[in-house]
Amino acid sequence: MEKTFNLILTGVGGQGIITLLQVIDETAFVEGYDVRSSELHGLSQRGGSVEAHIRFGRKVYSPMVQNGQADLIIALELLEGLRESAKAGGKTRLLVNEYLLPFIGSPAKEEIVKDLNKVKSELYLVPASQECKDKLQNDVVCTLYLLGYAVGKGLIPFKKESVLRAIKNVIPEKYLDLNINAFKLGHD
């Protein structure tokens, strides 16, 4: 990979962004890249919008992605996906979980989807939460489903084996199968 890969994760506090970030960091590490990421804890985790940045490549300095420079934005939630699309540049691709966590005053799902489709970026709208709920009886692992999807579609330059190794390195034994299954479900 010639250039540094810039990835932004976005969603709502409590959706599992930090676990997803950990798996992606570890995969980049397993693949031999230099990697840096930045996450937020505390108040920001209490149901507000959360954004995490990951950059990997030959040599990375800043842990944060510049506006317009993301190669990929993975959104765990529709409205947060739309919000983050403001930072999408010419090369940015958007992978959005078709899942809404509404709050008082939030727009309707159809409206958000309509607006997302207007964004001038390659858009992948995937029902990750629904799929995980239906097939794995657990929608928290939609994060790994989305990563599986991104790897399967070539949206992120990772080998499947590297991700599986990374999952084993960072996910506790108890939840290992569930996470691997979610990843595979999204990948295939």
Next chain:
Amino acid sequence: MKKILLGNDAIIQGALASGVSFVSGYPGCPSAEIGDNFGKIAKENGVYAEWSTNEKTALEAAIGASFSGLKSLVNMKSFGINVCSDSLLPLAYTGTKGAMVIVVADDPSCWSSAQTEQNSRVYAGFGHIPMLEPSDPQECYDFTKLAYKISEEFNTPVILHTTTRVNHQKAPVIFSEVKRDSQPKVGNFVKNPHQFSTMPPRTLEMKKELLDKIKKIKQIAEVSETNQITGGKSKIGIITSGISYLHVKEALEFLGSTCLPEGRDLPVLKLGFFYPLPEKKIKNFIKNLEKVLIVEELDGYLEKEITVLAKGANCKLEIFGKSVLSEIGELNTEKITVALAKVTGKKFVAFKTKKIDLPKRTARLCEGCPYWYVFPVLRRVAPDAIFGGDIGCNMIANLPPHSLSDYMFAMGAGIGISHGVSKAVNPAFVEASAGRQKVISIMGDGTFFHSGIAGLINAVYNKSNPLVVILDNRITAMTGHQPNPGMGKTLMGEDTQELSIEEITKACGVKNIKVLDPINVQELESTVKEFLEKGEISVIICKRICALLAKRQAK
């Protein structure tokens, strides 16, 4: 070994490698994982680790350990250093015996901080305490080790000053995993009041010793590899430190590939030492420059220092800093790129984010949070009351749909201010409850033990009549579920005496006290009504476990 570590975990590894055996602190974002994760590994490494009741008791605990010869680590967020400063300043005078490193984690942009966008750097010069500033997890590890070395050699506490983007940055770190004995190290207190007691005229002697010490440490700073120069021989240079260094390198790469091909030629002086500054090194660096850009977050401390140094070293030097970089909010590659373009006279158009008008998703109470029962009742029963807010999960009371708090400051400040408001609007010569404004002050259990008790005593002693609602969710929740004195558990998981908020309140002299489960909304409502009519202070303790904690315990 090489592993991906969070900045905070790298600090832990650095402390372990340096032989730390006493860890104290108070949880706050972005430093909390240091104490949390030490709690998990303390026993097997022969380390003692505690969450103290506040940052002052945390520092004082470490001072005691240090005087007994143990190496200690104190961890806190930005505001913590304000709380412990009363003991921190004399510690610089007495010096340490066992080495001590104090981690102070600032939060530029206030990602997880309410009260101010504090820049804790000011304490270094103010207290004459050496301060190091790491940029990334690797430096968190390396600088922690260096901090212990300096502390050990000069018997001074050393502050490791970090920021959110350093504490919560993950990156590969090369470190040696130490195998430690699980047998805890026993301290030995050798009496030495000459050194450990600050008492005039000795205090002034101590000050002299301290200033001499700092002079010597300055010589270490002059030759330290942590203050490094990279880049080429351009006449435009950059001086930076901490996280800003990483953004600077990125900005130079970015400009180098776009409008400033010579970007990689710009010399960069990265300072690992914020205090004492390596003045000679800085003078040498700026000697032959035409322009220098100082890249630092928040206040321009380095800029001020360097402006003074330039007078002697290079009076023609053009110095840029806060004239091109904001004092508000954290820095990033983009802001620095724009500043660099200005300084180098290049045209650079920053990426414009699209305008998407969406409602803000603010933090909110979790599903099933006991506070959901309390806030609406307070609003309904006393719509005209004055509400004092406090820090913790209950600060969500400030946000919609609650929008409750009329003022909010610092840990435990709610009750302190409410007392003053209560005295002001209900002067003693007026019949207490006759049509006057009512004051309701809320605080969590963690805050009660941190600093709320002092305010409560003041209110009782000086006879004001606010209604204090203590939201006891049985844990210090906001910062990631740390145990507190009300729980009967310590950080290391040991059983301890469970302190009763009710008994303490009673002992403080409060006469009107009610303990209830807020899920009994009617009982809460009638108690609020009853207590609001009281001429003296009253306390309702709403006791119900944090919903997240309950869920976790059920698993």
